[in-house]
Amino acid sequence: MRLLYINNDGGGFADFIDVTEDTTVEQFFKDQMRGSKPDDFLIRVNRQPVPREYVLKEGDRVTITPTKIEGAEI
Amino acid sequence: MEDKKNLIRMADKIQEELIRLKHSRYLELMRQLTTFAGQLQELTAQSKKMGASLVNSWFSAADRCCKGVNRLLSDIPHSVSKLRQLTNAPQEELPKLSTLFDELIQVQQEFGCLEVNNTENTISVITESITLDDVYLGPFRIQLELKKFSELYTVSPYHVIALSPNPAATDETVTHPHVSNEVLCEGDGCVAIRTALEQGRLSDFFTMVRSILTTYNPDSPYVALIDWDGDVCYDCGYVTSREYIYYCCYCEHDYCENCSTYCRCCDETCCLGCSEQCSYCEDQVCMNCMKECAECDSACCSSCLEDNICPNCKEEMEKDNEEQECKTSETKEDGNPGQPEKSETQIKLAS
Numbered sequence: 001m002r003l004l005y006i007n008n009d010g011g012g013f014a015d016f017i018d019v020t021e022d023t024t025v026e027q028f029f030k031d032q033m034r035g036s037k038p039d040d041f042l043i044r045v046n047r048q049p050v051p052r053e054y055v056l057k058e059g060d061r062v063t064i065t066p067t068k069i070e071g072a073e074i
Numbered sequence: 075m076e077d078k079k080n081l082i083r084m085a086d087k088i089q090e091e092l093i094r095l096k097h098s099r100y101l102e103l104m105r106q107l108t109t110f111a112g113q114l115q116e117l118t119a120q121s122k123k124m125g126a127s128l129v130n131s132w133f134s135a136a137d138r139c140c141k142g143v144n145r146l147l148s149d150i151p152h153s154v155s156k157l158r159q160l161t162n163a164p165q166e167e168l169p170k171l172s173t174l175f176d177e178l179i180q181v182q183q184e185f186g187c188l189e190v191n192n193t194e195n196t197i198s199v200i201t202e203s204i205t206l207d208d209v210y211l212g213p214f215r216i217q218l219e220l221k222k223f224s225e226l227y228t229v230s231p232y233h234v235i236a237l238s239p240n241p242a243a244t245d246e247t248v249t250h251p252h253v254s255n256e257v258l259c260e261g262d263g264c265v266a267i268r269t270a271l272e273q274g275r276l277s278d279f280f281t282m283v284r285s286i287l288t289t290y291n292p293d294s295p296y297v298a299l300i301d302w303d304g305d306v307c308y309d310c311g312y313v314t315s316r317e318y319i320y321y322c323c324y325c326e327h328d329y330c331e332n333c334s335t336y337c338r339c340c341d342e343t344c345c346l347g348c349s350e351q352c353s354y355c356e357d358q359v360c361m362n363c364m365k366e367c368a369e370c371d372s373a374c375c376s377s378c379l380e381d382n383i384c385p386n387c388k389e390e391m392e393k394d395n396e397e398q399e400c401k402t403s404e405t406k407e408d409g410n411p412g413q414p415e416k417s418e419t420q421i422k423l424a425s
Contacts, residue, residue, distance in 0.1 A: 071261040
């Protein structure tokens with residue numbers, strides 16, 4: 001099934017990707033953000049916070065935004 | 075909570091600005107392409123010149139060509155990278171009005187508040203109070219200005235305003251380690267923030283700005299948090315913690331350890347400018363304890379002065395007095411204090 005995945009980590013791309021049926025948000029995060037901790041990200045599905053066991057559906061909009069971004073001096 | 079009508083009106087304005095932004099993106103792309111094409115033309119010209127120089131064995135001309143080519147080779151990667159940035163991102167369709175409306179609703183949910191000003195064309199949210207490494211920085215207003223939206227590639231279209239400012243001791247325009255003059259230096263978030271704005275993802279934009287504000291990067295701040303609350307030495311400008319700052323009660327300024335001293339007479343702390351060295355004992359003393367000798371006018375500390383006279387003058391005076399006393403006693407012994415030389419002359423004349 002296809003869903004819209006918006007990754008605000010790094011370049012901040014938005015793209016449609018294919019995932020297997022019955023994928024939970026937790027599994028999706030593990031697959032997409034290898035080595036990252038979920039606590040360091042704001043995860044929204046269809047603009048809403050969801051529990052980790054939420055099963056993704058066709059056409060869902062998943063947004064992953066880091067809660068820690070390092071600013072800098074110009 | 076913002077009125078629904080207001081939000082729809084604002085969503086409509088955002089859509090208009092996104093169209094303008096798209097136009098300005100293409101304009102920027104054109105500008106960069108023109109620059110790049112110019113660089114390639116110049117490279118071709120240099121290549122021709124180089125060929126002619128070699129045919130004629132004009133080595134100094136060939137050297138000049140090398141320098142020109144080298145300069146161009148430094149400039150071209152920069153142009154290529156800019157062009158890549160502008161052409162890489164897929165040119166997606168503009169978000170629908172309903173999507174933009176949903177974005178505004180999401181911002182409202184994420185931040186608990188959203189201020190939409192349809193007159194000024196601004197959208198603002200307020201962060202919670204921010205404290206980084208035990209330094210209180212207060213809450214910040216993130217204010218997106220739609221008027222500047224289309225200038226995204228040249229200026230920052232939003233401001234970060236400290237609502238309860240606790241600026242750095244050294245620079246009052248720095249209200250956060252990564253904010254100067256209300257402009258956030260996005261660092262690692264730069265590309266993602268720009269992409270979010272280009273795509274009208276306002277909720278992502280505001281949350282990413284908040285993520286930068288709640289994170290401290292000690293490698294590249296405008297002012298490091300370790301120096302945040304420090305006081306500045308009035309003399310040398312060195313920033314140090316308050317416990318190592320000394321107040322001079324004469325000029326009423328704060329000084330660091332190196333620029334301050336204490337009076338050896340009264341123990342009062344003062345700066346180097348308000349203290350002087352005693353010309354006799356060479357101790358550093360404050361202005362109040364520094365006096366002038368009534369005899370020689372030299373600067374001398376009150377400890378060294380005796381009856382307003384410095385030890386040197388005192389010694390001389392004592393010597394003078396002693397001599398005077400000696401002379402007086404000698405003349406008394408001779409019995410004829412008025413004509414001693416005369417008698418001597420008389421002796422000489424006699425001989």
